[in-house]
Amino acid sequence: MSTKPQRKFQEPKQQLDLSKASTMNCEACGNYLFIQSTIIKKISAIMSPNGQEGLMPIDVYSCGNCGQVPREMLKGTGIEPIEK
Numbered sequence: 001m002s003t004k005p006q007r008k009f010q011e012p013k014q015q016l017d018l019s020k021a022s023t024m025n026c027e028a029c030g031n032y033l034f035i036q037s038t039i040i041k042k043i044s045a046i047m048s049p050n051g052q053e054g055l056m057p058i059d060v061y062s063c064g065n066c067g068q069v070p071r072e073m074l075k076g077t078g079i080e081p082i083e084k
């Protein structure tokens with residue numbers, strides 16, 4: 001029989017070093033500060049799973065300087081980033 005106690009939870013071994021993580025910059029102006037924004041998609045009755053019209057909010061971040069939303073956050077929304 002093993003005498004080792006069974007670990008239920010994994011403790012984080014090391015602190016996340018954010019200085020080594022890359023920073024997302026605005027594709028249009030290079031700014032690194034983003035503000036939270038919401039895209040609202042209108043769901044028509046035809047495409048809705050429950051047959052009801054509705055609004056679908058999608059949280060994204062937009063550049064605090066020029067308002068550009070990073071391309072990867074627009075994936076699947078059908079919205080193209082505004083080219084400057």
Ligand SMILES: [Zn+2]
Pocket residue numbers: 026027028029030031063064065066067068
């Ligand atoms: Zn920008």
